[in-house]
Amino acid sequence: MSTYTRRAELTPEQLRRVRQDAKRRRVLLSLGAPSRTNSIDEVQRHVRQLYFDRGIPVSAMARQSGVNRDTIMHLIRGFRVVQGERVPVTGLLRSTLDKLWTITPDGASVDGRRRPSHGTRRRLQALCALGFDCTWQAARLNVCPSNLNALVLGTRGRQFVLAATAEAAAALYDKYQHVDPRDVGRGERQIKAAKTRAAQHSFAPPWCWDEDTIDDPNAIPEWTGACGTARGYAIHMRDRIPLCQACREIRRKKDGEASVLDPDKLASAMAGSGIGIADLAVSLGCSKQAIYAWRSGDYVPRSQSIDRVARALGVRPADLLRDRAQSRGEL
Known part of the structure; x- marks a missing residue:
């Protein structure tokens, strides 16, 4: 002020x-x-x-x-x-x-004090995927937790960060990327919350990046070693690895533009696996009302949610989708 x-x-x-x-x-x-x-x-x-x-x-x-x-x-x-x-x-x-x-980019030069934010964001997201929550990271970087949280999620459209913040985040990443959060005093509850959040937002862990790609704005995280291909998508499904954006696009191309959940196929899969609505809701971490809405066709879940449902029921995501011809006929 x-x-x-x-x-x-x-x-x-x-x-x-x-x-x-x-x-x-x-x-x-x-x-x-x-x-x-x-x-x-x-x-x-x-x-x-x-x-x-x-x-x-x-x-x-x-x-x-x-x-x-x-x-x-x-x-x-x-x-x-x-x-x-x-x-x-x-x-x-x-x-x-x-x-x-009168303000011009030449007159108001940054003097090297700002850097693109994508590298810093990826490093902080990777630590979150390991179980280091944003509150802990903010305390180590001496920044406001709400500002760091917005940077990690990319919710305020910040394309640049202070050079001092970028350097501090890089040092923090290098120091703790091979450290167990329990060794620095983080509790099980805090670690679980950080990992859950990372899974929800598909944060890539440290082993998905290397020094040549983490600061490259056009690079994608290598979850499987074949991300962006049909083989990479298959490895995601086989090893139950959260889908990255590149493999999610492959899946959309494979299943068609409209990947719509079929309520009847969902009900059949639940009956075949012996999993009820309450058990499925607990497994997915969502409410029973959401499962009811999916089964009745009142609400269409996102592709990421369909993948989680398929893993919980032990079937392929394609087994829960409407036929392509049926989907095209309704559009």
Whole structure:
């Protein structure tokens, strides 16, 4: 957060800018022109592009434009917090808007302080797959747990991280990628929660990466040694390895564009395996209402859920899907 600076403590240059802004507002008011504008969509898009796509820090943009860093951050987020509630940013001073347009990627250089986030995200996800939860990782990296959690999940669209954070995450990964979480004091409950979360989001463990691929934005994790091929998909199913994105795409191509669960085939498979609704719900970690909805056809599960159901029932995923002709006829 910014702190208030008394007028007597301003430098001559800062004082000159304050007087210029005040004079400009008085002139605009005398001419009948509003000193504020609600047309901020374009400048907001400009600032967000600099922040998310170019990795320009807010502090660098503030230095180049002379605009308070909190004002820039509020514009990027689209809101500011007032008394605990989010208030949308709907307007700016015209003088502020003009200053924001002066920001350029060349003028607000990152000076090597930011790096692409995909390598750091993959390292943190790999530690999570081993059982190191985000709270433990955040404490070791000295960052806010909620910010690290958003980085791991990729929920805030951050394409860059501070170089210091990237280096600290790489050091943490190198130190603990071959360590059992129990050896550093993590309990069974914490380890299980971290691994469950990693399985739900298909986080790749350390052995799926090497030093040449973990920082490559176009690389995919090698779960099976043949990921992205039909053989890789078969190994996933045989060894009950969580499906990676590349093999999931292979599966979709193999089973057709619409991989729709057939309620009748699900009921038959459950009857043949002797597994009831309650037992299947416990095995999948979901509610009985979800199983009822799948069996009745009221809800269509995702492909990942169909794979888990097939493994629990001891059948192939294709044995639970509707026929291609039937699926095409309903679309």
